[in-house]
Amino acid sequence: MTLTIATLERLIGFNSVSARSNLEIIGFIEGFLRERGFRLTRLPDGTGQKAGLYAEIGPSEGGLLLSGHTDVVPTDGQNWTRDPFRMSRDADRLYGRGTTDMKGYLACMLSAADLAARRDLTEPLKLVFSYDEEVGCVGIQKMADQLAPLLGSPRVCFVGEPTEMRVTIGHKGKAAIKATCTGQNGHSALAPYFVNALHVAADFVIELRRTQTRLATDGARDPAYDIAYSTVHIGKLSGGIALNIVPDIAELILEYRHLVADDPERIMDMIRDAARRVATRYRADFAGVDITLDRYNSYPGLEVPQDAPEVTLAGRLAGNQNIAKVAFGTEAGVFSALGIPTVVCGPGSMEGQGHKPDEFITLDQLSACERIMDRVVDEISA
Structure with a gap:
């Protein structure tokens, strides 16, 4: 636990909010792994300000894959009572931005790397560190084409989002859309x-x-989720210049989160049809009325059969059979789409701590994650 806590303290010290460069934290991780003999491949984005990292040690075939993201959500507007980028401790809690989501897991990954470097491995330990997860799993999708030939065929991938160490086999996919509504300018008196x-x-x-309502009544349902159906949510509506001017432009930002059983293109078509119906009603008064839709971000959902071999393996390594599905999205669907058996399992509570001020992780959760990491390394060792 000493190495994990010390490493977590270093990781928390990097302000890796998604809007900033993550090169400093990636450089630290590279240095840690290089000292332990890992083979490293940096995966930069097009701006040169962000990078992912692939690392492996041991033989090339098979193995186990651990994955986590290096970015964190902002602290702006949150009422923190301590420095969010300096880890502090109170009894069994370690405080700091990212302790739960998800630098606690990254620290455990690096502890596993340290242990694997001192073992005679029969299979490789493979590690992926991504960027820009918190803005819609953007980084891992940019990395996917470069990662695919590097990853090979690991037996299972653990994505370490906070699930309180439950083996998680499902989450919804998501798409974000900007809708631009076009009307007419004019004086408000008219x-x-x-x-x-x-x-x-x-x-x-x-x-x-x-x-x-149609999705809730006629769409797919899965009682394993708190919200058992696919959802459409409007998060922002804006428009207008001044009270005495009729606005000619309004914008909505919306999303849909879909069960894997619901075709996301069908949901998108339903949204397109809704836009078409509204615009058509207004065109008798002004032919230029329109609603244009820009689906500017999306990521896939995850759905793993409960009796799948990767779930059995993950349950054995986790030391429990607590199988779950979660409301939030992860990068797991991207790995699954690459053909890699994937589950989500990591320390901390997203509901209790994720994205909140005075974020913390408990020592019990870190210890539970360390035990899994020990079993992971045992699994691939002689």
Whole structure:
């Protein structure tokens, strides 16, 4: 536990909020692994300000894969009572941004790397460190084409998001969409003569709520989730310049989160149809009315059969049979899409600590994760 805590303290000290470069934290991880004989491949993004990392030690075939992201969510506007980028301890709690999501797991990954470097391995230990997970699993998707030939065929991938060490076999996929509603400018004294873009947007919101009702009543269902159906959510509505001007542009930011059993393209078509219905109603008054949709980000869901071999293996290594599905998204769907058997399992509580001020992780959770890491290394050792 001493190495894990010391490493976590170093990791917390890097301000790796998604909006910033992560090169410093990647450089630290590279140095740690290079000293222990790992083969390293840095995977930079197009800007040169972000990079992922692939590392392996031991033989090339098979093995076990551990994966985590290096970025954290911002602390702006949160009421922290301590420095979020300096780890502090109070009894059995370690505080700092990312302790739970998910630098606690990264520290355990590096402890496993240290142990593996001192063992005679019969299979490789493989590690992936990504970036920009917190803004929609962006980094891992950019890395995927480069990763695919490097990864080979590991028996299982553990994505270490906080699940309180439960083996997690499912989460929903997600897409984020910007909808731009076009109406007419005009003086507000003559407002009824013009098509107000905010009115168009409001009617679109009503149609989206009807779409949500259809998904809840007629779509796929999975009682393993708190919300058992796919969802549509409007997160932001904006428009207008001044009170005395009829707005000609309004924007909505929305998302859908879908069960794997619900085709995401079908949901997207439902949203397109809703936009088309609204725009058509207004075009009798102004032919230029439109609603354009830009699906600017998406990531796949995860659905692993409970009797799959990777679930059995993960349960054995975790030392428990607590199988779960979670509400939040992860990078696991990307690894699964690459053909790698994948589960999610990591220390800490997303519900209790994820993205919150005074984020912490308990020593019990770190210790439980360390025990899994010890079993992981035992599994691939002579």
